[in-house]
Amino acid sequence: xxxxxxxxxxxxxxxxxxxxxxxxxxxxxxxxxxxxxxxxxxxxxxxxxxxxxxxxxxxxxxxxxxxxxxxxxxxxxxxxxxxxxxxx
Amino acid sequence: xxxxxxxxxxxxxxxxxxxxxxxxxxxxxxxxxxxxxxxxxxxxxxxxxxxxxxxxxxxxxxxxxxxxxxxxxxxxxxxxxxxxxxxxxxxxxxxxxxxxxxxxxxxxxxxxxxxxxxxxxxxxxxxxxxxxxxxxxxxxxxxxxxxxxxxxxxxxxxxxxxxxxxxxxxxxxxxxxxxxxxxxxxxxxxxxxxxxxxxxxxxxxxxxxxxxxxxxxxxxxxxxxxxxxxxxxxxxxxxxxxxxxxxxxxxxxxxxxxxxxxxxxxxxxxxxxxxxxxxxxxxxxxxxxxxxxxxxxxxxxxxxxxxxxxxxxxxxxxxxxxxxxxxxxxxxxxxxxxxxxxxxxxxxxxxxxxxxxxxxxxxxxxxxxxxxxxxxxxxxxxxxxxxxxxxxxxxxxxxxxxxxxxxxxxxxxxxxxxxxxxxxxxxxxxxxxxxxxxxxxxxxxxxxxxxxxxxxxxxxxxxxxxxxxxxxxxxxxxxxxxxxxxxxxxxxxxxxxxxxxxxxxxxxxxxxxxxxxxxxxxxxxxxxxxxxxxxxxxxxxxxxxxxxxxxxxxxxxxxxxxxxxxxxxxxxxxxxxxxxxxxxxxxxxxxxxxxxxxxxxxxxxxxxxxxxxxxxxxxxxxxxxxxxxxxxxxxxxxxxxxxxxxxxxxxxxxxxxxxxxxxxx
Numbered sequence: 001x002x003x004x005x006x007x008x009x010x011x012x013x014x015x016x017x018x019x020x021x022x023x024x025x026x027x028x029x030x031x032x033x034x035x036x037x038x039x040x041x042x043x044x045x046x047x048x049x050x051x052x053x054x055x056x057x058x059x060x061x062x063x064x065x066x067x068x069x070x071x072x073x074x075x076x077x078x079x080x081x082x083x084x085x086x087x088x
Numbered sequence: 089x090x091x092x093x094x095x096x097x098x099x100x101x102x103x104x105x106x107x108x109x110x111x112x113x114x115x116x117x118x119x120x121x122x123x124x125x126x127x128x129x130x131x132x133x134x135x136x137x138x139x140x141x142x143x144x145x146x147x148x149x150x151x152x153x154x155x156x157x158x159x160x161x162x163x164x165x166x167x168x169x170x171x172x173x174x175x176x177x178x179x180x181x182x183x184x185x186x187x188x189x190x191x192x193x194x195x196x197x198x199x200x201x202x203x204x205x206x207x208x209x210x211x212x213x214x215x216x217x218x219x220x221x222x223x224x225x226x227x228x229x230x231x232x233x234x235x236x237x238x239x240x241x242x243x244x245x246x247x248x249x250x251x252x253x254x255x256x257x258x259x260x261x262x263x264x265x266x267x268x269x270x271x272x273x274x275x276x277x278x279x280x281x282x283x284x285x286x287x288x289x290x291x292x293x294x295x296x297x298x299x300x301x302x303x304x305x306x307x308x309x310x311x312x313x314x315x316x317x318x319x320x321x322x323x324x325x326x327x328x329x330x331x332x333x334x335x336x337x338x339x340x341x342x343x344x345x346x347x348x349x350x351x352x353x354x355x356x357x358x359x360x361x362x363x364x365x366x367x368x369x370x371x372x373x374x375x376x377x378x379x380x381x382x383x384x385x386x387x388x389x390x391x392x393x394x395x396x397x398x399x400x401x402x403x404x405x406x407x408x409x410x411x412x413x414x415x416x417x418x419x420x421x422x423x424x425x426x427x428x429x430x431x432x433x434x435x436x437x438x439x440x441x442x443x444x445x446x447x448x449x450x451x452x453x454x455x456x457x458x459x460x461x462x463x464x465x466x467x468x469x470x471x472x473x474x475x476x477x478x479x480x481x482x483x484x485x486x487x488x489x490x491x492x493x494x495x496x497x498x499x500x501x502x503x504x505x506x507x508x509x510x511x512x513x514x515x516x517x518x519x520x521x522x523x524x525x526x527x528x529x530x531x532x533x534x535x536x537x538x539x540x541x542x543x544x545x546x547x548x549x550x551x552x553x554x555x556x557x558x559x560x561x562x563x564x565x566x567x568x569x570x571x572x573x574x575x576x577x578x579x580x581x582x583x584x585x586x587x588x589x590x591x592x593x594x595x596x597x598x599x600x601x602x603x604x605x606x607x608x609x610x611x612x613x614x615x616x617x618x619x620x621x622x623x624x625x626x627x628x629x630x631x632x633x634x635x636x637x638x639x640x641x642x643x644x645x646x647x648x649x650x651x652x653x654x655x656x657x658x659x660x661x662x663x664x665x666x667x668x669x670x671x672x673x674x675x676x677x678x679x680x681x682x683x684x685x686x687x688x689x690x691x692x693x694x695x696x697x698x699x700x701x702x703x704x705x706x707x708x709x710x711x712x713x714x715x716x717x718x719x720x721x722x723x724x725x726x727x728x729x730x731x732x733x734x735x736x737x738x739x740x741x742x743x744x745x746x747x748x749x750x751x752x753x
Contacts, residue, residue: 003738
């Protein structure tokens with residue numbers, strides 16, 4: 001039983017989505033925090049946070065939350081496109 | 089049967105109304121206690137009312153939702169809606185360490201402490217993208233179920249059970265310890281008695297109803313813990329800055345802390361920690377990165393906590409309970425939102441407390457300190473001038489004993505136990521005792537809910553995987569559930585007994601649980617879903633190698649440091665700011681106790697040696713890559729998996745259709 005062409009297309013699109021999200025995760029989980037000293041030179045107006053500190057304490061977290069709601073939606077769209085989604 | 093289904097549907101339709109009423113009832117209860125306090129009810133009675141009322145509610149929910157059906161017991165019938173499963177996961181996830189300990193670590197470590205916040209949130213991205221929904225489609229009762237099906241039977245299952253028990257047991261012991269700590273502090277019980285009292289609460293929820301009962305109580309516990317965590321700092325923020333959103337206002341507090349740090353250095357109240365000299369008690373600026381952890385260990389902690397999240401069985405199994413794969417994904421997003429509410433508030437606690445300490449304690453005359461300090465000093469949790477601070481006279485005497493001390497508190501004179509930060513905030517802010525009681529009830533809810541989830545994971549693995557799948561596959565339903573309950577009880581009593589001995593480095597063990605789960609589970613789970621070519625031999629070799637290396641590194645560096653130095657080339661870890669070794673290995677090796685095994689933390693080598701300056705909390709950083717590599721290499725050396733197995737992997741990648749594994753009820 002070989003994998004059907006439809007399944008293969010579905011999986012390669014799923015894989016691309018996976019790498020895209022892992023890229024964002026890598027950026028906001030690690031890379032941006034490597035520049036914390038540079039970012040800390042900027043202070044967020046009114047609130048008073050140094051930017052590097054803010055990104056670690058709140059910014060990245062907010063990105064993760066938004067990302068997960070987006071991922072649920074995007075993956076569902078892919079599943080529907082290839083007719084492998086569950087019935088509503 | 090028909091009426092039963094209708095009854096169940098009505099139950100799910102009414103969830104919103106029920107938990108809405110529950111939340112309203114809880115708020116009314118707080119108000120009632122606040123009125124009682126104004127009428128002169130003693131604090132101790134208020135504390136008891138809080139703890140026993142909330143415990144009673146959890147027990148009632150637990151008993152009311154008890155079940156004798158297998159699929160209800162193991163996966164709550166797979167009917168928990170995404171939103172509510174998210175809430176339950178939030179409570180499952182946030183432990184006593186998150187509730188009580190995290191703000192304290194942020195207070196102590198400043199920016200470097202944020203590694204824990206990042207690590208304990210970002211992992212959910214991996215859960216959703218790489219693992220969770222696929223395991224839901226597979227249709228397992230436990231994580232070892234998946235390992236066994238994908239990787240050729242009971243040996244893989246057995247390895248997965250070992251990983252699960254190792255990481256869950258250390259973790260649950262820490263939770264029961266936390267329960268005992270909170271109960272003893274707020275109820276004045278003896279610690280050992282409090283541990284077993286907490287145990288009763290845990291068992292009432294988990295034992296009768298399995299996953300189903302745990303789910304509905306965890307939702308109730310989440311509501312209590314989040315209200316309890318946010319209330320004190322919302323009030324504090326409103327009092328101080330006029331805006332009830334502490335997450336926004338603590339930016340000003342941080343700016344004030346930085347200004348105050350400069351002032352303290354100028355006034356000679358503190359000594360700056362620099363690369364040249366960094367004595368104990370010297371000032372480490374709050375926002376300056378990489379002075380408590382080296383960049384390697386900072387990013388290592390983030391990575392290990394994230395990947396560990398995606399490998400911990402008690403978290404993964406929560407996503408087995410949703411009605412569909414789609415809802416499993418949505419549920420991960422809801423989980424992180426509910427967890428985020430607490431984690432993005434924790435740095436606010438740290439900042440407000442630090443500002444209070446820096447302005448109202450440091451630089452003040454010893455004789456004019458505020459009374460809240462002494463309630464914690466009495467318990468030995470706050471020290472001034474090197475002595476516990478039970479009252480003013482004691483610390484005046486202690487400071488006088490220091491030559492040249494001017495009677496003004498300096499930074500190096502002040503030591504605070506990190507657990508105090510959250511618990512003392514209501515008193516610092518001058519709030520009524522009812523808020524302190526609320527915080528205690530919240531901490532208890534956090535510890536109980538996590539303990540429930542962990543105990544269930546262990547008991548399910550032992551009853552379902554070991555007893556039913558490996559020992560007696562013909563066992564009837566009733567006997568399987570009885571075995572599950574007996575084992576749950578047995579494991580709970582064991583961990584309570586261990587917790588009551590107050591093992592020293594219990595909180596470090598929580599970090600180890602993540603690394604162990606990551607090294608043992610993550611490569612096999614990811615490769616099992618994402619790489620069809622992964623073979624049984626590859627996965628088994630990878631699990632043994634990855635888990636083995638991680639376990640070796642931490643056991644060796646913690647419990648056999650002498651052997652690690654002598655035979656395995658371990659060297660001293662480095663101080664992140666000065667770059668110097670934190671211990672003199674050559675000198676320590678010459679001591680008579682150098683080769684001692686299972687030494688206490690005071691041993692000059694324990695936890696202080698390793699490879700590449702890698703803290704042993706991060707042992708997963710060694711084990712996980714090795715696990716991936718071994719799975720890859722060994723898989724390519726062995727024949728590719730059967731056509732059926734490859735078709736099975738195709739099947740779990742598609743949400744549509746029945747679950748792959750169908751358990752008969």
